[in-house]
Amino acid sequence: MNNDAQQHLNQITRKGRIYYLDISNRDLAGNADLSEFTTLQSFNVANNHFENLDFLNSLPNKDKLQSLNLFGNQIQEIDFAKLFTDFPNLKRINISKNPASAKNLNNLTSEQFSKIIEGIKTKQIQLNCWKGTVLMDLLVHAKELVGRGNTNQQTQAHMSYLQEIVSQPQKTEIRKSAPNNSQNNTRSPNTSIYLLVGGLILFSLAVLWIGYWLGKRKKVAANSMAE
CATH class of the missing domain: 3.80.10 (Leucine-rich repeat, LRR (right-handed beta-alpha superhelix))
Known part of the structure; x- marks a missing residue:
C-alpha cells in the first residue's frame, strides 16, 4: 500500500x-x-x-x-x-x-x-x-x-x-x-577427482597382481630346486 x-x-x-x-x-x-x-x-x-x-x-x-x-x-x-x-x-x-x-x-x-x-x-x-x-x-x-x-x-x-x-x-x-x-567443453572438478581415484585403484591392483605373480614364481622356483 x-x-x-x-x-x-x-x-x-x-x-x-x-x-x-x-x-x-x-x-x-x-x-x-x-x-x-x-x-x-x-x-x-x-x-x-x-x-x-x-x-x-x-x-x-x-x-x-x-x-x-x-x-x-x-x-x-x-x-x-x-x-x-x-x-x-x-x-x-x-x-x-x-x-x-x-x-x-x-x-x-x-x-x-x-x-x-x-x-x-x-x-x-x-x-x-x-x-x-x-x-x-x-x-x-x-x-x-x-x-x-x-x-x-x-x-x-x-x-x-x-x-x-x-x-x-x-x-x-x-x-x-x-x-x-x-564449461561444456571442459571436465568438471568432480569428473577429474573420479578419474584420479579410479587411476589410483587400478594402479594399486596392478601392484598387488605383480607382487602376487612374483611371489608365485619364486615359490615355483623353490619347489623345482627342492626336487
Missing part, C-alpha cells in the same frame, strides 16, 4: 533550512508541495512510487537544485528540455529503474543535448536500457538530427556513443554465454 507523500512532508520541520532532503524507501506516491523548501540543493526520492515529476513544479528557487535521485520509481516520461530549463544548475540525475520515455526532445538546445550525453559519459546522469526507453529515444533523436542535415562532428559523435551504449546489454549477454560454452 502506498503512503501519501504530502502527509510525510507535513511532518518535516524547518523546511527552509534543509539543503538535502531524503524521502527514499518510503513507498510514497501522489503529489507533494515543496514550496517551503527554499534552500533545497539535493533531493533523494529513490525507491518510491512517483509516476511523474509534477511535484518539482512547486519547488521555489529552482536554480539551487543540483542533484535529483529518482531511482526505482514509476516515472513515465522525462522532459529533459523542461528539466534543464527549470533547473539550470541541475548536475546529477538518476532515473534508472523507471519505465520512462523521453519526450519533447526536439525542444532540446544543442547545449542541453550535449549536457545529457556528457552526463551519461561521466555517470552524472544515470539511465538504463533494460527498463524504459530513454536511451533509445535519445539515439533516435540523434539519428533524426543527422537525417535533417545536422552532420557536424559533435552530433555524429553523440549518435555513435548512444549506439554503443544501447547495444551494450546485448554484448554483455554474449559475454555471459561464452563461459557456459567453454
Whole structure:
C-alpha cells in the first residue's frame, strides 16, 4: 500500500533550512508541495512510487537544485528540455529503474543535448536500457538530427556513443554465454577427482597382481630346486 507523500512532508520541520532532503524507501506516491523548501540543493526520492515529476513544479528557487535521485520509481516520461530549463544548475540525475520515455526532445538546445550525453559519459546522469526507453529515444533523436542535415562532428559523435551504449546489454549477454560454452567443453572438478581415484585403484591392483605373480614364481622356483 502506498503512503501519501504530502502527509510525510507535513511532518518535516524547518523546511527552509534543509539543503538535502531524503524521502527514499518510503513507498510514497501522489503529489507533494515543496514550496517551503527554499534552500533545497539535493533531493533523494529513490525507491518510491512517483509516476511523474509534477511535484518539482512547486519547488521555489529552482536554480539551487543540483542533484535529483529518482531511482526505482514509476516515472513515465522525462522532459529533459523542461528539466534543464527549470533547473539550470541541475548536475546529477538518476532515473534508472523507471519505465520512462523521453519526450519533447526536439525542444532540446544543442547545449542541453550535449549536457545529457556528457552526463551519461561521466555517470552524472544515470539511465538504463533494460527498463524504459530513454536511451533509445535519445539515439533516435540523434539519428533524426543527422537525417535533417545536422552532420557536424559533435552530433555524429553523440549518435555513435548512444549506439554503443544501447547495444551494450546485448554484448554483455554474449559475454555471459561464452563461459557456459567453454564449461561444456571442459571436465568438471568432480569428473577429474573420479578419474584420479579410479587411476589410483587400478594402479594399486596392478601392484598387488605383480607382487602376487612374483611371489608365485619364486615359490615355483623353490619347489623345482627342492626336487
